Amino acid sequence: xxxxxxxxxxxxxxxxxxxxxxxxxxxxxxxxxxxxxxxxxxxxxxxxxxxxxxxxxxxxxxxxxxxxxxxxxxxxxxxxxxxxxxxxxxxxxxxxxxxxxxxxxxxxxxxxxxxxxxxxxxxxxxxxxxxxxxxxxxxxxxxxxxxxxxxxxxxxxxxxxxxxxxxxxxxxxxxxxxxxxxxxxxxxxxxxxxxxxxxxxxxxxxxxxxxxxxxxxxxxxxxxxxxxxxxxxxxxxxxxxxxxxxxxxxxxxxxxxxxxxxxxxxxxxxxxxxxxxxxxxxxxxxxxxxxxxxxxxxxxxxxxxxxxxxxxxxxxxxxxxxxxxxxxxxxxxxxxxxxxxxxxxxxxxxxxxxxxxxxxxxxxxxxxxxxxxxxxxxxxxxxxxxxxxxxxxxxxxxxxxxxxxxxxxxxxxxxxxxxxxxxxxxxxxxxxxxxxxxxxxxxxxxxxxxxxxxxxxxxxxxxxxxxxxx
Ligand SMILES: Nc1ncnc2c1ncn2[C@@H]1O[C@H](COP(=O)(O)OP(=O)(O)OP(=O)(O)O)[C@@H](O)[C@H]1O
Ligand SMILES: [Mg+2]
Numbered sequence: 001x002x003x004x005x006x007x008x009x010x011x012x013x014x015x016x017x018x019x020x021x022x023x024x025x026x027x028x029x030x031x032x033x034x035x036x037x038x039x040x041x042x043x044x045x046x047x048x049x050x051x052x053x054x055x056x057x058x059x060x061x062x063x064x065x066x067x068x069x070x071x072x073x074x075x076x077x078x079x080x081x082x083x084x085x086x087x088x089x090x091x092x093x094x095x096x097x098x099x100x101x102x103x104x105x106x107x108x109x110x111x112x113x114x115x116x117x118x119x120x121x122x123x124x125x126x127x128x129x130x131x132x133x134x135x136x137x138x139x140x141x142x143x144x145x146x147x148x149x150x151x152x153x154x155x156x157x158x159x160x161x162x163x164x165x166x167x168x169x170x171x172x173x174x175x176x177x178x179x180x181x182x183x184x185x186x187x188x189x190x191x192x193x194x195x196x197x198x199x200x201x202x203x204x205x206x207x208x209x210x211x212x213x214x215x216x217x218x219x220x221x222x223x224x225x226x227x228x229x230x231x232x233x234x235x236x237x238x239x240x241x242x243x244x245x246x247x248x249x250x251x252x253x254x255x256x257x258x259x260x261x262x263x264x265x266x267x268x269x270x271x272x273x274x275x276x277x278x279x280x281x282x283x284x285x286x287x288x289x290x291x292x293x294x295x296x297x298x299x300x301x302x303x304x305x306x307x308x309x310x311x312x313x314x315x316x317x318x319x320x321x322x323x324x325x326x327x328x329x330x331x332x333x334x335x336x337x338x339x340x341x342x343x344x345x346x347x348x349x350x351x352x353x354x355x356x357x358x359x360x361x362x363x364x365x366x367x368x369x370x371x372x373x374x375x376x377x378x379x380x381x382x383x384x385x386x387x388x389x390x391x392x393x394x395x396x397x398x399x400x401x402x403x404x405x406x407x408x409x410x411x412x413x414x415x416x417x418x419x420x421x422x423x424x425x426x427x428x429x430x431x432x433x434x435x436x437x438x439x440x441x442x443x444x445x446x447x448x449x450x451x452x453x454x455x456x457x458x459x460x461x462x463x464x465x466x467x468x469x470x
Pocket of ligand 2: 253254255298356
């Protein structure tokens with residue numbers, strides 16, 4: 001017998017008792033009412049006791065097993081509970097009669113979920129039943145019921161499957177946010193360090209124009225990282241990864257960061273170093289970031305320059321006054337590197353650090369040595385392969401033979417340095433109307449103009465050289 005049946009019979013007995021009491025109140029005088037009330041109360045207690053005894057024996061001989069998953073364990077939240085809830089919400093709603101509508105992400109629209117206290121599920125041919133139970137004190141737990149025959153299948157693999165599936169749906173549905181740091185004058189008792197907005201950038205690796213092989217390498221590196229919890233634990237390293245994106249303006253460095261965040265569903269923390277006064281503020285900001293996030297420092301060459309000036313100033317203070325103001329008055333390169341190496345090692349949560357620069361050669365070697373920045377990614381001028389991706393995004397043209405002008409464009413791209421941003425600008429539809437021929441001709445004009453400019457600049461440079469040596 002399932003537990004629901006026993007609750008049903010107890011409910012009807014209680015209803016009969018209440019009905020009886022209402023009738024008695026109308027018929028009997030007051031002094032008799034008290035005696036009858038006492039009699040009824042004791043009958044009710046006996047009924048409950050009998051019910052418990054009957055439940056005990058029913059459960060003793062029942063072939064069904066129950067596992068409870070409480071919402072909280074003692075003092076902490078039970079993560080399995082929310083994973084189960086999400087998993088059950090995601091089950092097909094085709095046969096449900098009670099649904100609820102929710103929107104987790106602006107970009108995802110309204111999603112219909114089941115809204116029933118009991119859900120039947122099937123795993124490898126075995127039926128199981130889930131039920132959400134709310135206790136009188138408001139505590140909730142999920143009750144899983146299954147036949148004893150399938151005990152090892154359910155306890156060994158089904159429960160793990162449900163929790164894993166639920167967690168991955170939670171990550172997928174997470175509304176990612178873009179955080180920017182506030183000035184420390186705006187911080188209130190360690191709060192309000194970061195302000196944030198919902199992150200809804202449409203960038204993806206699919207639409208990112210770059211060498212397809214390199215792209216694949218980056219995507220698999222990111223995925224391996226995000227699935228690497230056990231691996232990082234095994235090798236005893238902090239679960240973090242550093243990427244240095246370098247290349248000329250408009251080659252897709254910022255776009256790639258958005259694509260990374262969309263791929264992994266991570267938050268972005270855009271760290272503006274000029275708004276940070278000293279190392280201690282930097283430390284507070286970085287420790288206030290959440291797990292599964294990308295910490296970005298754009299144009300690190302400018303920040304490094306700023307740091308170098310600060311270091312010079314600090315050393316002159318030290319020489320003059322014999323004191324070390326480094327940590328109190330400045331953000332230093334060593335401070336930044338210490339946090340990247342040290343702080344996340346302590347908290348053990350997954351973090352990605354991304355630096356971008358237009359000038360790799362300007363960077364301090366300490367900043368970019370391997371191990372600190374695990375992958376150096378160059379984003380370069382637009383190649384023919386990258387152009388084809390842009391042509392597909394902007395003009396719906398797919399493949400080498402998609403348009404007769406492609407051959408001319410290919411030849412021009414081999415001789416001209418043009419950023420993907422400039423190419424995209426020419427391919428962009430005017431007034432939402434795609435005009436393939438016009439866009440491609442505009443691009444050819446832009447390429448020819450750039451090619452001539454670059455040629456004449458090159459000639460001027462050569463002439464200068466000759467003058468110097470002549
Ligand atoms: N590789 C690319 N693939 C697709 N679109 C690109 C690419 N590079 C640039 N773009 C387009 O050009 C615009 C500018 O690119 P983005 O801001 O990513 O360049 P960046 O390398 O960060 O430049 P900067 O060095 O100036 O910060 C983007 O909004 C995007 O539309
Ligand atoms: Mg940028």
